[in-house]
Amino acid sequence: MAPAIVQTASPGQFVMLYLPPNRQQQLPRPLSIFKVNREKGELTLFFQVIGEGTSILADQKTGSTIKVLGPLGRGFPAIPANSLLVAGGMGIVPLVYLAAAAAKPCTLIYAAGTATRLVCPATDLEIAGVTLLVATEDGSRGEKGTALDLLSRLLNANTDCCRAVFSCGPRPMLKSVADLGRRTGLPTWISLEERMACGIGACLGCAVATTDGYKRVCHDGPIFSAEVVIFGD
Amino acid sequence: MVTEPDLAVNLGGLKLETPILAASGPLGDSHQYRERFSTSALGAIIVKGISAEPWPGNPPPRLAETASGVLNAIGLQNPGLKHFLEQDLPRLRNAGPRVIVNIVGRTVEEYALVAAGLNGQEGVDGLEINISCPNIKAGGLAFGADPDQAYQVVSAVRRQTTLPLLVKLSPNVTDITVIARAAEAAGADALSLINTLSGMLIDIEKRRPLLGNTFGGLSGRAILPVALKMVWQTAGAVKIPLLGMGGISSARDALQFFMAGARAVAVGTALFYNPELPEQIYRDLIDYMIEHDIAALKNIEGIAQKGVDHNDQ
Numbered sequence: 001m002a003p004a005i006v007q008t009a010s011p012g013q014f015v016m017l018y019l020p021p022n023r024q025q026q027l028p029r030p031l032s033i034f035k036v037n038r039e040k041g042e043l044t045l046f047f048q049v050i051g052e053g054t055s056i057l058a059d060q061k062t063g064s065t066i067k068v069l070g071p072l073g074r075g076f077p078a079i080p081a082n083s084l085l086v087a088g089g090m091g092i093v094p095l096v097y098l099a100a101a102a103a104k105p106c107t108l109i110y111a112a113g114t115a116t117r118l119v120c121p122a123t124d125l126e127i128a129g130v131t132l133l134v135a136t137e138d139g140s141r142g143e144k145g146t147a148l149d150l151l152s153r154l155l156n157a158n159t160d161c162c163r164a165v166f167s168c169g170p171r172p173m174l175k176s177v178a179d180l181g182r183r184t185g186l187p188t189w190i191s192l193e194e195r196m197a198c199g200i201g202a203c204l205g206c207a208v209a210t211t212d213g214y215k216r217v218c219h220d221g222p223i224f225s226a227e228v229v230i231f232g233d
Numbered sequence: 234m235v236t237e238p239d240l241a242v243n244l245g246g247l248k249l250e251t252p253i254l255a256a257s258g259p260l261g262d263s264h265q266y267r268e269r270f271s272t273s274a275l276g277a278i279i280v281k282g283i284s285a286e287p288w289p290g291n292p293p294p295r296l297a298e299t300a301s302g303v304l305n306a307i308g309l310q311n312p313g314l315k316h317f318l319e320q321d322l323p324r325l326r327n328a329g330p331r332v333i334v335n336i337v338g339r340t341v342e343e344y345a346l347v348a349a350g351l352n353g354q355e356g357v358d359g360l361e362i363n364i365s366c367p368n369i370k371a372g373g374l375a376f377g378a379d380p381d382q383a384y385q386v387v388s389a390v391r392r393q394t395t396l397p398l399l400v401k402l403s404p405n406v407t408d409i410t411v412i413a414r415a416a417e418a419a420g421a422d423a424l425s426l427i428n429t430l431s432g433m434l435i436d437i438e439k440r441r442p443l444l445g446n447t448f449g450g451l452s453g454r455a456i457l458p459v460a461l462k463m464v465w466q467t468a469g470a471v472k473i474p475l476l477g478m479g480g481i482s483s484a485r486d487a488l489q490f491f492m493a494g495a496r497a498v499a500v501g502t503a504l505f506y507n508p509e510l511p512e513q514i515y516r517d518l519i520d521y522m523i524e525h526d527i528a529a530l531k532n533i534e535g536i537a538q539k540g541v542d543h544n545d546q
Contacts, residue, residue, distance in 0.1 A: 025506050026506075196296070197303065201265050203259050204295070207310070
């Protein structure tokens with residue numbers, strides 16, 4: 001499916017999925033790209049059923065056709081060897097794509113509150129040259145603690161181990177990662193989420209506050225340098 | 234037998250090849266949309282509100298999805314008149330559809346300044362005065378809710394421009410026909426209606442308003458009956474043509490607005506659900522007109538009002 005998207009996509013970019021006509025009308029859903037296979041022209045998306053839109057998507061039968069717009073947004077910059085990738089929960093999606101494209105070796109931290117929230121298939125996490133570290137807050141899988149606990153420990157143990165940090169996950173986690181990036185001076189890139197309508201930078205609905213005014217998550221992002229993002233609350 | 238129905242309309246001096254317009258807002262200045270989608274079915278694109286100076290817009294979140302609708306509080310973020318003239322307008326020239334620029338301000342003088350700056354600019358085919366945005370604290374809706382203020386701002390703009398002048402009306406008023414008459418008296422060539430309905434949502438986990446601006450404007454399919462009623466009422470109150478909008482997402486929706494008295498229609502929120510919607514509406518309109526032997530849209534403009542006793546409403 002979607003061969004043109006597959007040929008031009010880069011890690012961190014997303015697509016808009018237009019929902020089939022339904023009673024209520026739902027906005028298209030922005031979904032991060034999980035995997036691409038350029039030879040086969042295959043695009044893989046991976047999402048969690050949260051509300052009505054994702055339910056409608058999940059209800060689609062195998063073989064049904066759906067309109068897709070993309071690739072959209074600005075992806076991650078080139079990722080150097082010895083980078084740290086930090087994923088919280090569903091934030092794993094763009095980081096699997098990034099890990100596949102990264103210069104090796106690199107380290108992928110994958111964390112969630114509890115083991116059942118670590119939904120990414122194990123086979124997709126086995127990438128040559130990528131060291132996987134898993135953490136859960138309740139200790140039900142991997143180390144007990146948060147993504148940030150693991151990240152801080154790695155950096156404290158060996159400050160040379162890391163050239164840059166790339167992260168996606170819940171906003172509080174991204175804020176902590178951004179703070180850490182500021183303290184350590186490590187180049188830090190984060191993938192942001194916001195409610196979107198057009199996905200192409202026109203409607204100005206998905207604004208995020210930055211040091212350079214409001215930016216569009218869909219067009220100026222979704223990847224931002226952590227330095228510029230102003231976290232509210 | 235009609236084989237090639239005429240979809241061209243004259244909207245207050247603005248000659249449009251099709252009666253389907255893109256409403257101000259969803260497409261911004263439309264250049265991102267035009268890069269990706271055909272605009273051949275659009276008679277005109279209405280550029281998102283331009284003010285004298287740049288406006289930053291409202292704090293996020295700015296959007297929420299509602300039952301068959303969207304609640305937004307963008308806050309008229311725009312790069313200002315100078316940037317629009319230098320950077321955006323050149324890209325819009327020869328884009329295909331006619332270009333109508335929506336203008337906003339906090340004072341009568343600001344509106345007049347923007348109108349003066351746009352008058353005579355190549356590529357600008359018309360102006361739409363926004364006196365109805367519910368999402369900014371000063372100006373905006375204040376001008377749209379009071380007939381005297383509406384009259385003042387429209388006549389001030391009228392003095393600055395020879396372009397066809399549309400005035401976009403708010404539904405957040407007791408009687409929209411009062412404002413409509415004031416705008417007509419002040420020199421409007423056509424009226425656009427309706428803007429969004431004021432509303433809000435609360436985030437029950439955070440226990441506070443969901444939108445950064447607290448209040449937002451409701452659009453989408455949910456508001457169609459409200460918009461249609463106001464077009465119906467306004468059609469009976471003024472002589473200038475109407476551009477109907479509010480929840481239109483099909484040719485069948487558009488036909489209701491024509492039959493209520495609209496000369497043309499605009500789609501907004503529905504472009505999010507289907508960016509190729511204008512072409513679909515265009516094709517379906519032609520099919521409907523052929524099937525019902527309608528040679529031109531003027532033959533059905535306001536036709537549903539015939540035989541209805543307005544004194545009973």
